[in-house]
Amino acid sequence: MKPTYALALAALFACVPLTRAGAAAPAAPAVPAASVAVTTPDAARVQAVQAMLAAMQSEKMMRSVAGASRYANEEQRASVFAKLDKVAPQEIYQRLATPVARVIGVQTANELTAFYASDYGKRLLQQTYNSRASMFPPEPPVPNPAEKKMLKRPELVQARKELAGADATIRHEAFVLLQAIIKK
Numbered sequence: 001m002k003p004t005y006a007l008a009l010a011a012l013f014a015c016v017p018l019t020r021a022g023a024a025a026p027a028a029p030a031v032p033a034a035s036v037a038v039t040t041p042d043a044a045r046v047q048a049v050q051a052m053l054a055a056m057q058s059e060k061m062m063r064s065v066a067g068a069s070r071y072a073n074e075e076q077r078a079s080v081f082a083k084l085d086k087v088a089p090q091e092i093y094q095r096l097a098t099p100v101a102r103v104i105g106v107q108t109a110n111e112l113t114a115f116y117a118s119d120y121g122k123r124l125l126q127q128t129y130n131s132r133a134s135m136f137p138p139e140p141p142v143p144n145p146a147e148k149k150m151l152k153r154p155e156l157v158q159a160r161k162e163l164a165g166a167d168a169t170i171r172h173e174a175f176v177l178l179q180a181i182i183k184k
Contacts, residue, residue: 041101048109050097055116058096058174059089060129065174083181092177099173103166111159120147 041049066084071077101109115121123141131138143151150156 037103039102041098045106045109046097046101048106048113049101049104050093052104052109052113052116053093053096053100054089055113055121057089057116057125057129059087059092060125061171062092062174062178064129065171065178069175069178080178080182083184084178087181095177095180096170096173099176100166100170103169104162107155108159108162111155112163115150115156115159118147118150120144120150 038045062084063081066080069080071080116125120141120143127138127141
């Protein structure tokens with residue numbers, strides 16, 4: 001199966017649980033409602049998602065997407081990484097913000113921005129982007145008692161669940177952006 005077909009199929013399967021999740025699970029009163037997917041996000045939503053992508057260091061995610069792609073030869077791989085290095089991180093955040101804002105809401109984006117700006121979030125990103133490739137993911141950093149309390153906040157728990165649900169869509173949009181950068 002061609003990689004583009006596989007990614008398109010994965011994106012379709014990733015969207016199926018999002019449409020059924022709202023109908024199947026009743027919303028708890030203490031936890032904010034899940035972000036609703038929209039076709040055209042407003043400026044505030046796009047701005048919040050752009051800040052979230054910056055806090056998540058999405059330019060490094062783009063490098064991991066490029067590294068996971070298949071290339072005909074090593075020269076083509078080097079060419080892709082050279083083109084990716086020429087793109088400013090702010091441009092990546094800006095170009096990814098609109099498609100990602102379709103599935104991530106303002107509250108979720110704000111919660112995740114604050115989380116990834118915290119010491120624990122920074123350590124988590126450091127481990128995510130600077131660990132070696134392995135069959136099993138490394139254990140997350142050990143949080144201190146204050147960080148454990150932060151991780152149990154219902155808003156953050158809900159936001160991390162929404163991010164996990166939107167991960168396939170985010171990676172797909174990163175791949176689409178990578179293809180656009182390569183064609184430049």
